[in-house]
Amino acid sequence: MRDFDEHNITAAVIERFAGTPDARLKQLMTSLVRHLHDFVRDVEPTFEEWLQAVMFLTRTGQISDARRQEFILLSDTLGVSMLVDAINHRLPAGATETTVLGPFHVEGSPEVANGADISAGVAGEVLFAEGTVKAADGTPLPGALVQVWQSDAEGFYDLQKPELDGMALRGQLRTDAGAKFWFRTITPAAYPIPYDGPVGDMLTATARHPWRPAHVHFMISAPGYETLVTHVFVAGDKYLDSDAVFGVKNSLIREFEARSAGAMPDGVVAEGPWRYLKYDFGLKPLTA
Amino acid sequence: MRDFDEHNITAAVIERFAGTPDARLKQLMTSLVRHLHDFVRDVEPTFEEWLQAVMFLTRTGQISDARRQEFILLSDTLGVSMLVDAINHRLPAGATETTVLGPFHVEGSPEVANGADISAGVAGEVLFAEGTVKAADGTPLPGALVQVWQSDAEGFYDLQKPELDGMALRGQLRTDAGAKFWFRTITPAAYPIPYDGPVGDMLTATARHPWRPAHVHFMISAPGYETLVTHVFVAGDKYLDSDAVFGVKNSLIREFEARSAGAMPDGVVAEGPWRYLKYDFGLKPLTA
Numbered sequence: 001m002r003d004f005d006e007h008n009i010t011a012a013v014i015e016r017f018a019g020t021p022d023a024r025l026k027q028l029m030t031s032l033v034r035h036l037h038d039f040v041r042d043v044e045p046t047f048e049e050w051l052q053a054v055m056f057l058t059r060t061g062q063i064s065d066a067r068r069q070e071f072i073l074l075s076d077t078l079g080v081s082m083l084v085d086a087i088n089h090r091l092p093a094g095a096t097e098t099t100v101l102g103p104f105h106v107e108g109s110p111e112v113a114n115g116a117d118i119s120a121g122v123a124g125e126v127l128f129a130e131g132t133v134k135a136a137d138g139t140p141l142p143g144a145l146v147q148v149w150q151s152d153a154e155g156f157y158d159l160q161k162p163e164l165d166g167m168a169l170r171g172q173l174r175t176d177a178g179a180k181f182w183f184r185t186i187t188p189a190a191y192p193i194p195y196d197g198p199v200g201d202m203l204t205a206t207a208r209h210p211w212r213p214a215h216v217h218f219m220i221s222a223p224g225y226e227t228l229v230t231h232v233f234v235a236g237d238k239y240l241d242s243d244a245v246f247g248v249k250n251s252l253i254r255e256f257e258a259r260s261a262g263a264m265p266d267g268v269v270a271e272g273p274w275r276y277l278k279y280d281f282g283l284k285p286l287t288a
Numbered sequence: 289m290r291d292f293d294e295h296n297i298t299a300a301v302i303e304r305f306a307g308t309p310d311a312r313l314k315q316l317m318t319s320l321v322r323h324l325h326d327f328v329r330d331v332e333p334t335f336e337e338w339l340q341a342v343m344f345l346t347r348t349g350q351i352s353d354a355r356r357q358e359f360i361l362l363s364d365t366l367g368v369s370m371l372v373d374a375i376n377h378r379l380p381a382g383a384t385e386t387t388v389l390g391p392f393h394v395e396g397s398p399e400v401a402n403g404a405d406i407s408a409g410v411a412g413e414v415l416f417a418e419g420t421v422k423a424a425d426g427t428p429l430p431g432a433l434v435q436v437w438q439s440d441a442e443g444f445y446d447l448q449k450p451e452l453d454g455m456a457l458r459g460q461l462r463t464d465a466g467a468k469f470w471f472r473t474i475t476p477a478a479y480p481i482p483y484d485g486p487v488g489d490m491l492t493a494t495a496r497h498p499w500r501p502a503h504v505h506f507m508i509s510a511p512g513y514e515t516l517v518t519h520v521f522v523a524g525d526k527y528l529d530s531d532a533v534f535g536v537k538n539s540l541i542r543e544f545e546a547r548s549a550g551a552m553p554d555g556v557v558a559e560g561p562w563r564y565l566k567y568d569f570g571l572k573p574l575t576a
Contacts, residue, residue, distance in 0.1 A: 002528065002536045004367070006374035009534060013367035016530070020494040028331055029494060033366055035327035040371050042319045049316070050372045054359045061349015071342045078321055079292070079301035083328050084338045086294035206308040206317060246301060250291050 010037040056198055063197045067159075069103060073199045076100060076245035077208075089226075094136035095284040099231050099247040102217065104149060104157040109170040115266050117184040120168035124153035124186025126274040127256065128264045131182075133175045133220055136282045140179030144222040144283070147172045148183065150215070155191030182266060187256055187275050188214045190239050203244070210244050213237035215252075218281070225283035232279050254279055298325040344486055351485045355447075357391060361487045364388060364533035365496075377514075382424035383572040387519050387535040390505065392437060392445040397458040403554050405472040408456035412441035412474025414562035415544065416552045419470075421463045421508055424570045428467030432510040432571070435460045436471070438503070443479025470554060475544055475563050476502045478527050491532070498532050501525035503540075506569070513571035520567050542567055 004012050013033045020026035045053070060070045075081045081100050089098040112118060133144040149170035151157050158168040169188075175181045192210035195203060203210050215231035233240060233253045240248050256275045263269050265276070292300050301321045308314035333341070348358045363369045369388050377386040400406060421432040437458035439445050446456040457476075463469045480498035483491060491498050503519035521528060521541045528536050544563045551557050553564075 002541075003538045004370055004374070004534055004536075006371055009367050009371050009374065013534060016496060016534075017494050019496075022493070025493060028333075028337070031327055031330045035323050035330065036366060036368060037371055039319055039323035040368060040375070042323065043316055044375045045316075045372055047372065047376060050363070050369075054357065054363065057345065057359050058349045058352045058357070061346045061352070064346045064349070069342065069346070071345050075338070075342065078324060079297050080324060080328060081338075082292055083294055083297050083325055084333055084335065086292070086297065087328070087332045088335060205310070205313060206305050208304060208307075242304070246292055246297060246304075248291075 006041065010034060013037070056202075059198045068194065068197075070197050070199055072103065073193060073197075074202075076193070077199055077203065079246045082246045089284070091284055092136045094134075094138065094282045096228055096230055096281045097249045097251050098229055099249065099252065100245055101219075101229050102245075102247075104151075104159060105147075105217065105219065106149075106159070106167070106170070109147060109149065109167055109172050112171040112173050112183065114173055114176060114180070114182050115184070115268070116171065116173070118148065118169060118171040119184070119186045120158075120164075120166070122152045122158075122164075122168050122186060126270060126272070127185050127187045127277060128266075128270075128274060129183055129185060129216065129277040129279075130180065130265060131279040131281060132179045133181065133222065133281045133283065134179060135225065136284055141222045141225070141283065142175050142177050142179050144175045144179070144181075144220055145172060146175065146181045147217075147219040147221075148185075149217045150185065150188040151191050153186055153189050155189040155214075184264075185216075188216055188234065190214045190237055193244050208244065209239075209242065211239045212243055212245060213239035213248060215247075216277070218279075220281055220283065222283060224286055226286055228281060228283055230281075232277065294329065298322060301325070344490075347486045356482065356485075358485050358487055360391065361481060361485075362490075364481070365487055365491065367534045370534045377572070379572055380424045382422075382426065382570045384516055384518055384569045385537045385539050386517055387537065387540065388533055389507075389517050390533075390535075392439075392447060393435075393505065393507065394437075394447070394455070394458070397435060397437065397455055397460050400459040400461050400471065402461055402464060402468070402470050403472070403556070404459065404461070406436065406457060406459040407472070407474045408446075408452075408454070410440050410446075410452075410456050410474060414558060414560070415473050415475045415565060416554075416558075416562060417471055417473060417504065417565040417567075418468065418553060419567040419569060420467045421469065421510065421569045421571065422467060423513065424572055426570075429510045429513070429571065430463050430465050430467050432463045432467070432469075432508055433460060434463065434469045435505075435507040436473075437505045438473065438476040439479050441474055441477050443477040443502075472552075473504075476504055476522065478502045478525055481532050496532065497527075497530065499527045500531050500533060501527035501536060503535075504565070506567075508569055508571065510571055512574055514574055516569060516571055518569075520565065 017029045064070045133141045195210040214234040221227040235255045305317045352358045421429045483498040502522040509515040523543045
């Protein structure tokens with residue numbers, strides 16, 4: 001094949017992938033070429049625009065390192081991460097909706113008992129959180145592993161607070177015999193995604209803000225069920241309708257209810273005002 | 289907007305770009321999101337595949353530097369560069385077809401007189417090249433600037449030969465009063481694009497080769513005309529039908545004719561066998 005023009009080049013490039021040994025890779029490359037060429041034909045970039053795109057992608061790779069993944073941020077801010085999440089989580093009734101993992105999950109957070117305080121002394125408004133973990137069909141799941149992580153009252157994660165000695169505002173606990181979990185922490189705050197790189201430049205150029213509404217992350221796993229990765233968002237947050245990474249779902253929003261000093265649900269007495277969060281999770285069974 | 293699912297998230301993301309101040313950027317982002325989401329819905333990537341794509345793009349950025357641009361190579365090998373080229377060069381009859389600039393052009397190559405030898409002593413089969421530069425309508429263009437660059441007989445450019453002292457196998461000359469140019473050089477050879485990075489990994493995984501058929505690059509400019517960037521390919525090269533960057537067009541292929549010792553077109557006598565190339569170029573007028 002020679003003499004490619006703007007119309008026949010797509011078929012020619014796809015034909016070049018015809019010999020790909022792996023059938024899935026062949027499918028991916030074929031679809032990529034078709035959609036990428038359709039995009040180019042649609043917008044008809046000038047050479048200067050094409051080179052700007054090349055340099056944007058180059059900078060996005062070059063700013064990434066072991067602590068920062070700018071291409072994931074790009075995927076997040078273009079709604080691709082949540083689209084991939086949705087495609088991979090077609091849920092039965094009763095299963096909790098999912099959202100992006102985000103960049104702040106870490107393996108090996110402290111194992112704590114129910115009722116523990118995971119704030120590790122970080123200042124903030126006391127939050128008592130509790131809930132249950134069940135299968136989508138309502139079967140209680142005692143012994144389920146509940147990992148939780150969140151920002152502090154100013155929107156920073158422990159990873160972003162070099163003054164901290166070790167982890168804070170994260171932990172893992174297990175549901176009790178009644179499939180319940182409960183812990184103490186502080187109320188999280190809204191925060192901006194990192195915006196000092198190419199993705200931040202894109203947000204600025206398109207008059208978008210980098211903020212995420214306040215939330216607590218949960219990752220919940222039990223044998224025989226798909227691991228659930230989700231957030232619970234604070235009702236009333238001003239960024240719920242404009243989350244920079246499109247992670248909000250109505251079913252994941254809860255009141256973090258204001259309570260006065262007095263006994264909390266496990267009998268421990270709060271000396272001042274505190275907030276109360278309750279969320280019952282439903283897990284999707286693994287399909288064979 | 290909340291409660292994004294795999295169907296409505298695309299409209300939600302596009303809506304987020306509605307306030308983009310620059311109309312062209314808004315058009316680009318809107319189309320990008322639409323086509324990117326269509327691609328994701330088409331192939332339904334797993335999380336692992338999505339992360340592999342993220343890491344591939346990251347490596348593509350990170351291997352790029354002042355001397356290597358892997359995203360351009362990726363664009364070239366996916367046929368995008370030639371598609372952009374085609375869109376930007378819708379040509380009138382009589383205009384020479386265009387092809388990719390490639391990574392080996394440099395500014396400030398030696399200015400030489402017609403008849404000069406640009407091989408700078410690099411060994412190879414003698415080539416005498418000549419031609420004319422005219423407007424697409426046939427108007428001769430004396431004084432047009434003809435930049436030429438090419439590989440050596442083993443497929444390497446001067447930039448890839450650190451043992452060379454300065455430039456070789458490149459130069460710029462001007463058409464004479466009759467709109468003619470002519471020079472001496474050596475016959476170029478086929479060569480592989482750099483394949484020790486992510487793009488090479490992609491080619492290997494898809495059973496594609498990295499070779500480009502032998503060619504001489506031309507960049508030709510004259511006041512009032514679009515600058516022409518093209519190659520002339522050597523007829524008979526075994527990679528003409530499988531150029532790794534999709535740059536071949538039939539109208540750009542010429543015999544590099546074998547000749548015996550004796551007088552060359554400008555009267556200079558060749559002591560041994562040599563090759564002869566003739567190509568007449570047509571330039572597209574600038575539109576107001």
